[in-house]
Amino acid sequence: MGEMVDGNDTRTIAILGATGSIGDSTADIVLANRDRFHVTTLVGHSNVDKLAARAKALRAERAVVADERHHQKLKDLLAGTGIDVAAGRRAVIASAAEAADLVVCAMVGSPGIEPAMAAIEAGNTVALANKEALVCAGPVMMKLAAQKGVRILPLDSEHNALFQVFEDTNRSHIEAITVTASGGPFRTWDAERIRSATLSDALNHPNWTMGQKVTIDSATLANKGLEVIEAHHLFAMSPDAIKVVVHPQSIVHGMVHYADGSVLAQLGMPDMRTPIAAALAWPNRYQAPQVERLDLATLSTLSFERPDLERFPMLGLAFDAMREGAAAPALFNAANEAAVTAFVEGKCAFSDIATIVAMTMDQALAASTSRPFASLEDVLSADQNGQRLANAIVDDQLHGVGAPS
Numbered sequence: 001m002g003e004m005v006d007g008n009d010t011r012t013i014a015i016l017g018a019t020g021s022i023g024d025s026t027a028d029i030v031l032a033n034r035d036r037f038h039v040t041t042l043v044g045h046s047n048v049d050k051l052a053a054r055a056k057a058l059r060a061e062r063a064v065v066a067d068e069r070h071h072q073k074l075k076d077l078l079a080g081t082g083i084d085v086a087a088g089r090r091a092v093i094a095s096a097a098e099a100a101d102l103v104v105c106a107m108v109g110s111p112g113i114e115p116a117m118a119a120i121e122a123g124n125t126v127a128l129a130n131k132e133a134l135v136c137a138g139p140v141m142m143k144l145a146a147q148k149g150v151r152i153l154p155l156d157s158e159h160n161a162l163f164q165v166f167e168d169t170n171r172s173h174i175e176a177i178t179v180t181a182s183g184g185p186f187r188t189w190d191a192e193r194i195r196s197a198t199l200s201d202a203l204n205h206p207n208w209t210m211g212q213k214v215t216i217d218s219a220t221l222a223n224k225g226l227e228v229i230e231a232h233h234l235f236a237m238s239p240d241a242i243k244v245v246v247h248p249q250s251i252v253h254g255m256v257h258y259a260d261g262s263v264l265a266q267l268g269m270p271d272m273r274t275p276i277a278a279a280l281a282w283p284n285r286y287q288a289p290q291v292e293r294l295d296l297a298t299l300s301t302l303s304f305e306r307p308d309l310e311r312f313p314m315l316g317l318a319f320d321a322m323r324e325g326a327a328a329p330a331l332f333n334a335a336n337e338a339a340v341t342a343f344v345e346g347k348c349a350f351s352d353i354a355t356i357v358a359m360t361m362d363q364a365l366a367a368s369t370s371r372p373f374a375s376l377e378d379v380l381s382a383d384q385n386g387q388r389l390a391n392a393i394v395d396d397q398l399h400g401v402g403a404p405s
């Protein structure tokens with residue numbers, strides 16, 4: 001990536017997931033720093049109206065839609081603009097592999113694994129929001145990044161916070177890191193009420209405006225579980241050195257605990273444009289004029305509490321998966337993706353998400369000897385296996401049991 005020497009460099013940037021929530025925040029930062037970026041490719045899945053509008057607004061070279069059924073419409077929308085158009089999964093992966101100073105990986109879920117790996121294989125710096133890709137591919141992805149000398153810049157707010165602290169301090173004598181959790185919309189709900197939570201309840205995040213899947217993950221605390229595994233790989237921290245604390249205001253995003261008792265933290269308003277600006281500008285700083293400035297005296301209260309693993313079993317399951325290693329994190333993620341889809345489709349109750357994940361992991365791990373992943377194929381196969389098992393549990397065992405009436 002081009003280093004900022006005089007503060008006037010221009011970075012080429014590709015954005016995968018350009019039409020999503022992270023895509024929105026990334027576009028804001030690019031537009032606020034227009035002369036800093038040259039946008040190569042924007043990738044979306046099916047929202048071609050938004051993709052075309054964004055490609056024009058960001059003056060992108062190319063727009064790629066993953067779902068080929070929308071190819072013609074995208075061509076029509078961008079006719080006469082000079083913006084190239086492509087479609088299909090191969091084109092998405094090829095976009096990630098094109099030379100760019102930064103590839104923002106912000107697709108949701110395991111479909112983002114191969115594009116992220118392709119970007120790293122090509123030697124591109126990756127700005128990673130798509131935590132599921134790293135959770136699934138962990139050691140394979142980190143090994144490839146090390147081999148290729150590729151830096152993975154975290155966009156996830158907590159990991160970006162920790163990255164910022166690490167960048168500014170000596171990375172020795174670290175005892176632990178803390179990832180904060182808002183606690184989600186059900187932080188104060190009792191177990192019975194959580195059991196029958198509706199989709200609209202789950203989408204009512206107290207602090208962050210995000211895509212549907214990560215918002216539901218925040219409600220189950222699966223998001224925090226994924227983030228713990230993400231931190232394990234990104235920062236090479238042992239499972240015992242990764243802590244989670246519930247912090248309902250989402251102002252303190254991450255903390256690093258040192259051997260002398262010091263704890264360094266990064267703070268900011270809950271707005272993804274701050275971590276995105278920090279990652280896209282690294283090792284410098286760019287403008288994020290849209291972000292409300294932090295005023296602690298106005299906020300007045302920052303509170304912290306322990307997570308409750310009984311009401312939120314997904315967090316404990318994620319710690320188990322991280323400690324088990326090998327296929328377990330990919331299975332955890334795959335089962336969660338399938339269970340969240342089932343919940344969204346009304347096929348299971350909110351609390352069944354954890355049941356489906358626990359059953360999937362028990363079945364999968366009992367049926368195979370757990371060996372470390374050697375390749376991307378191992379990762380993709382565990383993902384498919386986890387999705388298949390979880391979907392079978394939804395169809396065969398939970399059918400009609402947990403579904404809301």
Ligand SMILES: NC(=O)C1=CN([C@@H]2O[C@H](COP(=O)(O)OP(=O)(O)OC[C@H]3O[C@@H](n4cnc5c(N)ncnc54)[C@H](OP(=O)(O)O)[C@@H]3O)[C@@H](O)[C@H]2O)C=CC1
Pocket residue numbers: 016017018019020021022023043044045046047048066092106107108109111129130131132155156157208209210211212213214272
């Ligand atoms: N939103 C946030 O604040 C945060 C998000 N993250 C992580 O970032 C990732 C993205 O989250 P978010 O932006 O909220 O999600 P959204 O659902 O808002 O956006 C997802 C994006 O991915 C695209 N997409 C979905 N499936 C595919 C596919 N198969 N191929 C190509 N593109 C695809 C969508 O296209 P289309 O619009 O056309 O469907 C859209 O651009 C997730 O992994 C999430 O956990 C992490 C921290 C914070």
Ligand SMILES: CC(=O)[C@@H](O)[C@H](O)COP(=O)(O)O
Pocket residue numbers: 156157158180181182183184208214217218219223224272
């Ligand atoms: C903005 C971001 O980074 C999200 O991943 C956030 O962490 C979600 O909030 P929760 O703390 O509720 O999971």
Ligand SMILES: [Mn+2]
Pocket residue numbers: 156157158227
């Ligand atoms: Mn996060």
